Amino acid sequence: MHLLIAAAGSGRRMGASGNKLLLEVAGRPVLAWTLEAALATPVIRWIGIVGQPHDEAAITGIVAAAVPDRPVRWIVGGGTRQESVSRGLAALPPEAAGVLIHDGARCLVEPELLERCAAAVEAGRAVIAATPVTDTIKQVDAEGTITATPDRADLWAAQTPQGFPVAQLRQAHARAGDEGWSVTDDAALFERLGWPVQVLQAPPSNIKLTTPFDLTVAEAVLAARR
16 A cells, blocks of 8 residues: 655644644654654555655655655645645556555554555545544534534544545546646545545544644643553
8 A cells, every 4th residue: 555645734723834744742743653653554565745845854854763664755745735646646656556645734643544544445445534523513604694504413524544546546636637626635536526435434533733732632642642
């Protein structure tokens, strides 16, 4: 199985001046924890980290410190997540048949979840990690007035890893380029094409670090694991 780690994010909502993946949590950069989980997943035999050129030195330093036992490649990303994933797909080795795509900011991902997603992809399925929505969700208009209350029994919060057969995902990205589609995750491309995507339930700890509070939560989770 091949893995692409999306590492081109900013630290705007985190209040950071640079890439939030380079911030420290529990004494190590966020990306170091993400990479550690990937390297602890035996089925993953190749890793590509997709980031921006100004972060290359810092990220390659994190990779070197991890002393990886399999190839970990640096890939220059694009202006959007969608473009970055497209570039990552172009950089995959010729033999790649299945790929997992994971946000570097989900540094609490567990190898067991990566293994489950990989197994589904190897079986020919497209999958995403997700969690059932537990809050009551309100749909509101531009003025902030509630317009609907969707049934939360049908709602899941999409996460990563997301996994796909490589040939299908490349086809989906090519179609998106031709049609001018703009999406926030790769599963949405499959949805537009009418291709099935299965959800695999992720543990509650698989959060994305977005705000300073998330760093506090991550510190607590990592401390509990130790």
